[in-house]
Amino acid sequence: MKTIKTCVTALISALLVFSPVAYADKWSDQFPHIKATGDIPGDCSYESMSKKNYKGKTLKINTHAVPVMGEPTALHAEQFAKLTGAKVDVTHTPAGDLYAKAMVPFQAGQAPYDIVFGFSNFINDWRRYLEPVPKKYVEMKQMKDVTPSHIGVASWDGVMYQFPVDGDRHYLKYRKDVIDNPKYQKQYKEATGKELKVPTTWKEYGEMAAYFNGWDWDGDGEKEYGSAEVMKKDDLMYAAFYSRSAAYSKNPKTPGGFFFDLETMKPLINNPGFVEALTDWVAATKYVPPGGINFGLGDEIGSFGGGQTLFSFSWDDAFVAAMQPDSPINNKVGAAQLPGATKVWNRKTNSWDEGFNQAPFFVWGWAVGVAKKSKEKEMAFDYLCFFANEANHQADIGIGRFGVNPFRNDDFKVDVWTQIGWDKDIAQSYVDTLAQMEQSKNRVFPLRVPGTFEFNAALATAAAKALAGQLSPQAALDEAAKQWEDILNRVGKDNVRKAYAVGVAMEDNKQ
Amino acid sequence: MNFKHKFVFLFPGLFVLIGILIFPIIFTIRLSLSGWNSYTPEMNFIGITNYIRLFTDDPRFWESFFRLSFLSVTTVILQYVIGFALAMMVWREIKFKRFFRVIFLIPMMTTPVIMTVIWRTFFHESLGPVNDLLGGLGVKPILWLSDPVIAKFTVIIVEVWQWTPFMFLLLLAGLLSLPREPFLAAAIDGASPFRKFVYVTFPLMAPISIGAIIIRLIEASKIMDTVFVLTSGGPGTATETSSFYIYIKGLREFQMGYAATLSFTYLVIMIISLTIIAKVLTKLMIKE
Numbered sequence: 001m002k003t004i005k006t007c008v009t010a011l012i013s014a015l016l017v018f019s020p021v022a023y024a025d026k027w028s029d030q031f032p033h034i035k036a037t038g039d040i041p042g043d044c045s046y047e048s049m050s051k052k053n054y055k056g057k058t059l060k061i062n063t064h065a066v067p068v069m070g071e072p073t074a075l076h077a078e079q080f081a082k083l084t085g086a087k088v089d090v091t092h093t094p095a096g097d098l099y100a101k102a103m104v105p106f107q108a109g110q111a112p113y114d115i116v117f118g119f120s121n122f123i124n125d126w127r128r129y130l131e132p133v134p135k136k137y138v139e140m141k142q143m144k145d146v147t148p149s150h151i152g153v154a155s156w157d158g159v160m161y162q163f164p165v166d167g168d169r170h171y172l173k174y175r176k177d178v179i180d181n182p183k184y185q186k187q188y189k190e191a192t193g194k195e196l197k198v199p200t201t202w203k204e205y206g207e208m209a210a211y212f213n214g215w216d217w218d219g220d221g222e223k224e225y226g227s228a229e230v231m232k233k234d235d236l237m238y239a240a241f242y243s244r245s246a247a248y249s250k251n252p253k254t255p256g257g258f259f260f261d262l263e264t265m266k267p268l269i270n271n272p273g274f275v276e277a278l279t280d281w282v283a284a285t286k287y288v289p290p291g292g293i294n295f296g297l298g299d300e301i302g303s304f305g306g307g308q309t310l311f312s313f314s315w316d317d318a319f320v321a322a323m324q325p326d327s328p329i330n331n332k333v334g335a336a337q338l339p340g341a342t343k344v345w346n347r348k349t350n351s352w353d354e355g356f357n358q359a360p361f362f363v364w365g366w367a368v369g370v371a372k373k374s375k376e377k378e379m380a381f382d383y384l385c386f387f388a389n390e391a392n393h394q395a396d397i398g399i400g401r402f403g404v405n406p407f408r409n410d411d412f413k414v415d416v417w418t419q420i421g422w423d424k425d426i427a428q429s430y431v432d433t434l435a436q437m438e439q440s441k442n443r444v445f446p447l448r449v450p451g452t453f454e455f456n457a458a459l460a461t462a463a464a465k466a467l468a469g470q471l472s473p474q475a476a477l478d479e480a481a482k483q484w485e486d487i488l489n490r491v492g493k494d495n496v497r498k499a500y501a502v503g504v505a506m507e508d509n510k511q
Numbered sequence: 512m513n514f515k516h517k518f519v520f521l522f523p524g525l526f527v528l529i530g531i532l533i534f535p536i537i538f539t540i541r542l543s544l545s546g547w548n549s550y551t552p553e554m555n556f557i558g559i560t561n562y563i564r565l566f567t568d569d570p571r572f573w574e575s576f577f578r579l580s581f582l583s584v585t586t587v588i589l590q591y592v593i594g595f596a597l598a599m600m601v602w603r604e605i606k607f608k609r610f611f612r613v614i615f616l617i618p619m620m621t622t623p624v625i626m627t628v629i630w631r632t633f634f635h636e637s638l639g640p641v642n643d644l645l646g647g648l649g650v651k652p653i654l655w656l657s658d659p660v661i662a663k664f665t666v667i668i669v670e671v672w673q674w675t676p677f678m679f680l681l682l683l684a685g686l687l688s689l690p691r692e693p694f695l696a697a698a699i700d701g702a703s704p705f706r707k708f709v710y711v712t713f714p715l716m717a718p719i720s721i722g723a724i725i726i727r728l729i730e731a732s733k734i735m736d737t738v739f740v741l742t743s744g745g746p747g748t749a750t751e752t753s754s755f756y757i758y759i760k761g762l763r764e765f766q767m768g769y770a771a772t773l774s775f776t777y778l779v780i781m782i783i784s785l786t787i788i789a790k791v792l793t794k795l796m797i798k799e
Contacts, residue, residue: 096762096763097762099763099765100762100763100765103549103765106552107552107553125549125550225637232743232745233743233744233745233746233747233748234743234744234759234763235743289636289637290636290637290642290652290654290657291635291636291637291638291654291655291656291657292637292657293657293745293746294656294657294742294743294745294746296743308637450549450550451548451549451550453549453763453764453765454764454766457759457763457764461571461747461748464745464746464747464748465747465748466747467746467747468657468659468745468746468747468748468749469659469747470659470747470748470749471747486568490546491550495550
């Protein structure tokens, strides 16, 4: 009898212990995308969605081209359709046209799409046409895990308009097998008298990149280069410039604006801090691969991810691509915060403040909202909630080409990354880098004001002229500042100030 | 049937004309007088503010226009010379004439955007095969897309490759339609091939040449896809053309009103300049 009791107890215990796995398997069998974790219980899990019935209803989505964000959108649309019976139409649009493709019907009072994907810095222009995320989703468990920075990025004046599906920031990526290599450390010391280490300033970054430029340092028979950067005009290059400028221009002693002085609304982009950054950047054209001056984001990801350069800095994608199992530099890369500077411009005293300064740039990333005029709002929010549920999110962030990057506190755990094959020390450097950025009190957030596109385009054109040698850094930024003044006059200083104050409050840690 | 009845039959054509030609132009003019953009989502009326901005404070548009003039004139001259030479070649009785005629037309039959992507790959400075081949011959890598001067010539190469067949086709059709008598007379007079070309072929081909050049100039002045894919107007603004700039202002920066101003001004300039070019060409090439 005792034996039977023991057996029954063991059986019940085994069922209790393994039931979540068995439950998870039920969904991962049908949806291999979540094979690693199975379904994870929650309000928008596979199990929960399977109880919804949207048969006979159609959801229309405009998203980016495949693969970045376009591929996960289509994949989760297919899964959502299978679970709920809905018909989901997904339209893929090139990145440069996402804004206009949604904005034209928005302004015409139409809603050809229930869900529109774009960049998080569209928020100010789009918010009047987007439905705020309903309270029940904002208060869900999966939303509670989103970092405060990314809640801020998705919200405007405390109202969430964009459903968090992605988290973005710029940080440094480097070839760990080179920087940590004693042979190269000795060689570099002999040649330059300096230590070869993870660069903490842009000057160090430039020196190391120049040294490791144009020779075969990884023994693959091909030349390698110093740095891969997004330098192509109209291809997000202004984001790269802001990243380089933050260390020289974001002074924690002078709150009240990075792009403009919030009081006077005078553009700050031609101050000596920005000029110093652009001067560094012009010098960088000498240590990028041939043609690097025309690198867009895709080229940068391919170049660094393909093992062509020592350094890179931009979104997570290049790092995750480099860590894919099929990458030639898998587990040979490291992450660190963006380099800093040994001085920072003080606009109050009109002089340089000496001392180390570093400022993380929380660049815009993918964002998505539901059209106010949509007739299928509930289904649309359910889809987005399903897209970002724990199981999907964990699977998505490990696939570089998906463009889904960490934005939840749980993502900053080493185990999440070692489970998908990353070396522990690399995973540690990655999560430490992201966590340090979250904790920083000297952050820069993207410009999110009326006319954002005009401001960024004017800056990009000027910076591109400097990189191409058409203008000096000072002349280029003076030209951009003059154009910013013109845009301010067209849009209205007060309109821009009101919107800019929201971002400044985040930068000044008041929100 | 009186006049009124005849007029009724004209209505369908007139409606189509108004719908597809007149209305878009009138709409563009109206749009150009508005400040429609991302933060003013309405067709308000701001008078000629956009035109004042264009003529007093937008050197980038004029730079892009002069760059466009250089690119389109250069490409069309090259297309004309090469197209004429190829047409002359297959006009004669040569072996595999039909094969060559088809081969010469292939670039025109390909999709411009796709072919430009392939050219971009060819000219990629670190990964493309062109610099690899040149490297094999001991030539240093050429900055096809990142040098402000060379990038313009790269655009010209791609445009000439893509559209020379069009010129070839028109000129070959012209050559095939020429009367035989002047050539027989020239042969009887013992004219050399060069003199035959200068005094017979070229003058007879002048009206067709003018037509072909004008058609290509109109097309070349709208160059957009090649620039968009190959260089995105860069490096800097070195290859930015008017249509690319208008696209940036309208669909990237969403300055719809101002982009309409640029479009309409560009249309007027093109109508005037192409009319002048046609008259000058007629004067130069057709001797009474």
